[in-house]
Amino acid sequence: MTDSLLEGFERALADLCDDDAVRRSETGEAAATQWAAIDALGYTNALVPDECGGAGLSLADAFPLFLAAGRAGLSHPFAETAIARAMLAKAGRESSGECIAIAPAVAGGDHIACRNVAGGALADLVLTQWRGEWLLLPVSAALRTPGVYRPQASASLQWRSADAAVFRFRDDEADIMAICNAAHAAGMAGAMQRVLAMTVGYVNDRQQFGRAISQFQAMQQELSVMAEQSSSSVFAARIGCAAQGHLPDVLRAATAKLRACEGGERVAAIAHAVHGAIGITEELALGLFTRRLHEWRSVGCSETYCATLLGDALLRQDGASSQVILDFARTQLAA
Structure with a gap:
């Protein structure tokens, strides 16, 4: 692209x-x-x-x-x-x-x-x-x-x-769960980027004790967690869509959805904690995006389904050493 x-x-x-x-x-x-x-x-x-x-x-x-x-x-x-x-x-x-x-x-x-x-x-x-x-x-x-x-x-x-x-x-190559996982993970990653941007803008504008609340260390910690979760979800979603054709890989898509679900929950929670009561008002667009995060998290494959799929695939490998786990991630999950 x-x-x-x-x-x-x-x-x-x-x-x-x-x-x-x-x-x-x-x-x-x-x-x-x-x-x-x-x-x-x-x-x-x-x-x-x-x-x-x-x-x-x-x-x-x-x-x-x-x-x-x-x-x-x-x-x-x-x-x-x-x-x-x-x-x-x-x-x-x-x-x-x-x-x-x-x-x-x-x-x-x-x-x-x-x-x-x-x-x-x-x-x-x-x-x-x-x-x-x-x-x-x-x-x-x-x-x-x-x-x-x-x-x-x-x-x-x-x-x-x-x-x-x-x-x-008939299309025996297509897996509907993998398609939903890849599509939903990409949407969630984009929504997290938007929620992060809205939250950063809010804390830069919001004044308390004569200065922007973004200058407080506690707020900076929350923003850093949001940024970490958002960035890792984008990276995982990119892996979930790492395919030369139009169909995603099953394990990569499950990885993407699992990471997006874990990240989306924390990003939405922190964003609403930072915004306070104004975050749930109709005037602010924040709720439009956090509702999407919760919806995408609840549809298609759950975190348990994705984690079980990945765990079963790992256990089918020979041995259970740290090297086996690294080889599994490198050969099965890496783009």
């Missing part, structure tokens, strides 16, 4: 995703118009192969776009749409500008249920894996339950059967 392409995307996001625009889209107001403007930029086809009309970028190349979308506060599932369009293009379906969420389905009978789909209420379609097939399901045909953290932007969705799918295909 060249700097010029990323800068163009960030400039467009700055115009389309200011705080008021994000608040409106979170409630569903003008969300479709905002998405149409985002999609018209062409970045949603970044992973689609050249021969299918896309940019043909790899997941590693597109990572800065995912990070920028999370940092800007884009309410729609941008990273998921980009990955889904690449998968659909490979399967022979051309996109027509739809916003596509990706979410695992809950097993049980013929009903297909996707719980707490991040941005699901704003998406046009949901891509999920069901009984060995990938199904593209219209949100308009689903029974909706408001999301926990963003009741008007996210939702739990349920369809009566697989017959509701508008397109279905």
Whole structure:
């Protein structure tokens, strides 16, 4: 991803995703118009192969776009749409500008249920894996339950059967949990960068005892912890998207999600502790981003799932020495 392409995307996001625009889209107001403007930029086809009309970028190349979308506060599932369009293009379906969420389905009978789909209420379609097939399901045909953290932007969705799918295909290489982990980790990392920037700006402006509270040692300690957690989450999210194609590696994606979940919890807690009561007001955009952090942390794979996945992979290695652990990290997790 060249700097010029990323800068163009960030400039467009700055115009389309200011705080008021994000608040409106979170409630569903003008969300479709905002998405149409985002999609018209062409970045949603970044992973689609050249021969299918896309940019043909790899997941590693597109990572800065995912990070920028999370940092800007884009309410729609941008990273998921980009990955889904690449998968659909490979399967022979051309996109027509739809916003596509990706979410695992809950097993049980013929009903297909996707719980707490991040941005699901704003998406046009949901891509999920069901009984060995990938199904593209219209949100308009689903029974909706408001999301926990963003009741008007996210939702739990349920369809009566697989017959509701508008397109279905097989892709044995794609792992839905890995896709969600990589996409959510990138969004969380971007949101943490934004929360850190907002907090630094606040403590530099806030005066107490005649000087900015950023000059107090206790506050500097909190900011350093936030910066550490944010930076390590960005690094991990980059590793989670370190792939030459459009699909993430399972172990790297789990590593990214685990680190982002651990970092996101601390960043959100410190940010609200620093801001105090003003942090939960509607006038301040902080809550828009900390709610995202908690939502992304709760959907897809949990920390326990990711840690267990990594632990099982490590235990399958020969021996349990420190050298074995280092070799595992170097050969299995490093980009």
